[in-house]
Structures are given as C-alpha cells and as structure tokens.
Amino acid sequence: MLGTVHSFIKKHDLIKKNQTIVAAVSGGPDSLALLHFLTTIKEEYNLRIIAASVDHGLRGEASIEDVSFVEKAALQWGAEFFGTSVDVPAYxxxxxxxxxxxxxxxxxxxxxxxxxxTGADRLALGHHGDDQAETMLMQLARRALPEAVQGIPVKRPFAGGFLIRPFLCLSKAEIQSYCKENGLEPRIDASNEDTEYTRNAFRKHVLPFLKEINPKLYEHMQHMSERVTEDRTFINNEAKKLLENVDMSSDEGGKAVLSKTTFQKFPLALQRSAFHLILNYLYGNQIEEISYLHEEMFFHLLQEQKPNASLDFPGNLRVIRAYDVITLTFAQPEEETAFHAPLYIGKQVTLPDGSMISLEAADSREEAGRYVYTCDSNHVSLPLIVRTRRPGDRLKLRGMNGSKKVKDIFIDQKIPAKERDTWPLVTDHDGQVLWLVGLRKGEGCTRDPSGTWLRLHYKNY
Structure with a gap:
C-alpha cells in the first residue's frame, strides 16, 4: 500500500520537501490514516504537519469528542493541531x-x-478510490453531460496553495487494513450509514454490486477520472479560442453575444465546450440546473430555419436569436409600447429612443439618401402620422405593382423581431403607409405630382 501511495504522490507532484501540510481530520478511518501516514513521512520530507478538525454541532457530545480525539492523536504523533466548532444549523x-x-x-x-x-502549502484530504467511484457514478446518474462526470480532482488550487488527495489510489478496504496494521482505532460516525443521504445509498447498495463484477473498480474509475480531466482540459483550452469571437460582458447581470455563422465554423465538440464555458461565465459556475436538454435546445436554436426565436433557461437567463446574432442575457426585455404622434409641416416628432422625424415644405422632389422621403402634398391628407406598426399594415413600394406587408419587409430586411414593434413608419391622416423609415419608401403619392412637395427627415442622435 505504501508503495502505491508514494508512486501516486510522485506522479501527481502532491508533496515536496520542506512543505507545510494541513490535514483535514474528522477522526474517521480515512482521515486518521492520512494523518498517521503524513507523520510517518515527516522526517523523510522535512514536513511540518498540522491537523485541523471541525465540530459541526450536529451530533452533540459525540462530535465534540471527535475533535478532542483528533487533537490527542495529532500531538501523540508529533503534529500541530487546530480545532473549532461551527453552528451548521444556524448557518x-x-x-x-x-x-x-x-x-x-x-x-x-x-x-x-x-x-x-500557518502559511501552508498543501491541504490534504482523505478521500479514497471508493469515494471516487461513488462520486463519478452519482454524477453520471444525475447528469448526462460529459463535463459533469470528472470525479474528484487529485489536486487543485486552494487558499494560496493546493488541495491534495494522496489516497485516491487506495480502496476503502486497503485503508481499513492500514488502520488495523498500525493499531489505529478511528471514531465511527453513525450518520455514514444513513441511506437518506444519496452518497451513503450508493455506498451501501450500488458499489458492492459493481465490486463483485470488478474488484478493481476504484482503480479503473480513478484512471478514467484522470483521463477525462486531461481530455477536458485540452478541449477547453481549444474552446477558449472560439470564445475570442464571443463578446462577453458583465452588463445587466451578464451577457454574451456571438455570431451563429462564426460559432458553427468550429467542430461540434468545441461548440459544446464553448457553450458550457459561456454558461460558467454567466452563472458564475453555479449551473446545477443546466442539463443536456438545455444543450439540445441551444443547438436546435442554432440549426433551425426560423430567424427569430428565444429560449428561457434557469435563473432568468434568456437565449435570443435574431438572424445571425445569438445573445445570452439576464436582462429582462423592456415592455414595448405603441407609438402614435401627428406631424405637421414645419414641426418635428421625437421618438421614444430620442431620434426625430421632421416635416418641411420643399420646392423640389429631391431625396438624399435613405433617411429622407419626399411626397406630393395634393396626394396625402394632413397631418401625417408617425407611429409603430399595426397588424395588416401594407406599403405600396416604388417601382412595384401592388403592395407588400410591412411584416414581410421586416423579414426581407432581416430586422430582429425585438426591433420591429418599435420601428417607426409614417402614414398620412387616412392611414396610407408612406414610409417605413430607413427601409422602404412608398410610391403612391409621387405619381402625377401637383402642388407643394413635402420632405421628411429622420435623424438619430
């Protein structure tokens, strides 16, 4: 056993000479064995060993006695000790x-x-191979996403140093044998047998069956965890290149904007990983409610023909598609209100977004650009009306026979759905649509002109 642990420590660079190591010790078999093991290599590595134990206030005198037990063992084996009591029920x-x-x-x-x-370099925890197997099986049972099935990390950054788990290479049985061989008499927490806790249920009912099929299950699961972690690290690093094309900001609670066309140029595996990296950014890594169904919904949104659509994700996150632009945002859509205002000659109308439309008498039909519109005063009824669209609106286009639905013009011009209800148009007093501002101009009032010319100007400051 000791050879296995030493090889595991060397392989993953868990412990180096002259370090300070804090061991989290509850008094149970796993953590007690870990503390004992660390004290046996103390001289070899020139280590400073510190045992840390917590009374969670959940088991009365028993948990208080656990902390005292750990303190006594630590001092007996030449380790320092830190202990505390916390009020879990209140928190x-x-x-x-x-x-x-x-x-x-x-x-x-x-x-x-x-x-x-203490300025410690490492925090050592006593998780073992059976814990690893339980964790990965629980992750698989709860979520079908590969990103969620990575198991317990061997080493990760923590509190200015690293959290390490030197016993992930061992089975529970091997740790129990270690305790027996070294005369250790660990404390037993009765709550570990309570199958109301999901992990305990897996430990009692699922693991024994799988171990019958494969006694080395814990080794296989640890190798799988390491392989998955390595593969996932590589894929995520590649996916970050995709994120260079995504505009992510913390505005309005968090937002990400991407081009569907650019996003889909990358391999599907990187698209999936980038999608989850974006969610990690937006949710702050708190994405327990996200499942493979949300992933499928997102990619269906990218692939479907409908140019305007939206999805509602947990936590009020909205995914909005407007043609090629995909936006993920926590900002709630503003309530759109219809706009309607009369426009007289020599006057102007200010729109809700601050832009303006003015009307003036002119001596020529001259139109300069898409934001100027000219019509004949004898063929329209005044005052003109500036408003937002209504169901059934149609515009008789210049150079075309017949009319076209305003709705279809928006679609042809690829105007995002959320902008259509606030887009200004101009009609005469009888309701004839003259101008869909900035998009298309009507023809009816410019044929056979007579009388004064009227010129409309749109200005957006």
Missing part, C-alpha cells in the same frame, strides 16, 4: 441551503483560515 437557516452544503462551506472556510495562518 443553514441563514443561507437557505441544505445541511451537507452548510457543513461543507463552514468546514472549508476554517481550513482556508488555518492554511493562511
């Missing part, structure tokens, strides 16, 4: 979270404090 109520999550949060806060106080 759970205050934060509105579950018991296990509250206990974990407070425990890691204390461990980080100990590391900072």
């Amino acid at each position: 759970k109520k205050r934060a509105g979270i579950g018991t296990q999550e509250a206990a974990r949060t407070l425990r890691y806060q204390f461990l980080a404090e100990v590391m900072e106080k």
Whole structure:
C-alpha cells in the first residue's frame, strides 16, 4: 500500500520537501490514516504537519469528542493541531441551503483560515478510490453531460496553495487494513450509514454490486477520472479560442453575444465546450440546473430555419436569436409600447429612443439618401402620422405593382423581431403607409405630382 501511495504522490507532484501540510481530520478511518501516514513521512520530507478538525454541532457530545480525539492523536504523533466548532444549523437557516452544503462551506472556510495562518502549502484530504467511484457514478446518474462526470480532482488550487488527495489510489478496504496494521482505532460516525443521504445509498447498495463484477473498480474509475480531466482540459483550452469571437460582458447581470455563422465554423465538440464555458461565465459556475436538454435546445436554436426565436433557461437567463446574432442575457426585455404622434409641416416628432422625424415644405422632389422621403402634398391628407406598426399594415413600394406587408419587409430586411414593434413608419391622416423609415419608401403619392412637395427627415442622435 505504501508503495502505491508514494508512486501516486510522485506522479501527481502532491508533496515536496520542506512543505507545510494541513490535514483535514474528522477522526474517521480515512482521515486518521492520512494523518498517521503524513507523520510517518515527516522526517523523510522535512514536513511540518498540522491537523485541523471541525465540530459541526450536529451530533452533540459525540462530535465534540471527535475533535478532542483528533487533537490527542495529532500531538501523540508529533503534529500541530487546530480545532473549532461551527453552528451548521444556524448557518443553514441563514443561507437557505441544505445541511451537507452548510457543513461543507463552514468546514472549508476554517481550513482556508488555518492554511493562511500557518502559511501552508498543501491541504490534504482523505478521500479514497471508493469515494471516487461513488462520486463519478452519482454524477453520471444525475447528469448526462460529459463535463459533469470528472470525479474528484487529485489536486487543485486552494487558499494560496493546493488541495491534495494522496489516497485516491487506495480502496476503502486497503485503508481499513492500514488502520488495523498500525493499531489505529478511528471514531465511527453513525450518520455514514444513513441511506437518506444519496452518497451513503450508493455506498451501501450500488458499489458492492459493481465490486463483485470488478474488484478493481476504484482503480479503473480513478484512471478514467484522470483521463477525462486531461481530455477536458485540452478541449477547453481549444474552446477558449472560439470564445475570442464571443463578446462577453458583465452588463445587466451578464451577457454574451456571438455570431451563429462564426460559432458553427468550429467542430461540434468545441461548440459544446464553448457553450458550457459561456454558461460558467454567466452563472458564475453555479449551473446545477443546466442539463443536456438545455444543450439540445441551444443547438436546435442554432440549426433551425426560423430567424427569430428565444429560449428561457434557469435563473432568468434568456437565449435570443435574431438572424445571425445569438445573445445570452439576464436582462429582462423592456415592455414595448405603441407609438402614435401627428406631424405637421414645419414641426418635428421625437421618438421614444430620442431620434426625430421632421416635416418641411420643399420646392423640389429631391431625396438624399435613405433617411429622407419626399411626397406630393395634393396626394396625402394632413397631418401625417408617425407611429409603430399595426397588424395588416401594407406599403405600396416604388417601382412595384401592388403592395407588400410591412411584416414581410421586416423579414426581407432581416430586422430582429425585438426591433420591429418599435420601428417607426409614417402614414398620412387616412392611414396610407408612406414610409417605413430607413427601409422602404412608398410610391403612391409621387405619381402625377401637383402642388407643394413635402420632405421628411429622420435623424438619430
């Protein structure tokens, strides 16, 4: 066993000489064995070993006695000791979270404090191979996304140093044998047998069956975890190149804007990874409610022919497609209101977005550009009306026979759906649509002209 652990430590660069290591110790078999093991290599590596133990306030005197037990063992084996008591029930109520999550949060806060106080390089935890197998099976059962099935990391940054798990290469049985061989008498937490906790149910009912099929299951799962982590790291690094084409900002609670065409130029595997990286950014890595169904919905949105569509994701995240532009945002859509205002000669109308349309008498039919429109005063009824679209609006286009629906013009011009209800158009007093501002001009009032010319100007400041 010891040879296996030493090889594992060397392979993953977990412990180096002259380091300070904090061991999280509950008093149970795994963490007690870890503390004992670390003290046996203390001289060889010239290590400073510190045991840290937490009373979560959940099991009365028993949990208080656990901390005292750990302190006694640590001092006996030449390690330093830090202990504390935390009020999990109070924190759970205050934060509105579950018991296990509250206990974990407070425990890691204390461990980080100990590391900072002591200047420790490593925080060692006693998770073993059976824990790894349980974790990966639970992840697989809960979520079908490959990103979610990576298991427990061997090493990760924590509190200015690294969190390490030297025993992931061992089975629970091997740790129990280590305790017996070295005369260790760990404390037993009865709550570990409570199958109301999902992990305990997997431990009691699922793992034994799988171990019968493959006694080396824990080794296979650890190798799989390492392989998946390596592959996922490579793919994510490649996917970050795709994110160079995505505009991500913290405006309005977080937003990401991308081009569908550019996004789809990359391989599908990188598109999927980039999608999850974007979600990690927007949700701040708190994306438990996202499932493979949301992934399928997103990619269906990219592939479908409908140019304007939207999706509602958990936490009020909206995914909006407007032709080639895909926007993921927490900003809620503003309530659009219809606009209607009369426009007289020599006057102007200010639109809700601050732009203006003015009307003046002119001595020629001259039109300069798409934001100027001229018509004949004898063929329109005044005052003119500036308003937003209505169902059934049609425009008789210059150079064409017949008329065309304003709705179809918006579609032809690829105007995003969210902009159509606020787009200004001009009619005469009888409702004849003259100008869909900036897009298309009507013909009817310019044939057989007589009388005064009227010129409309649109200005957006």
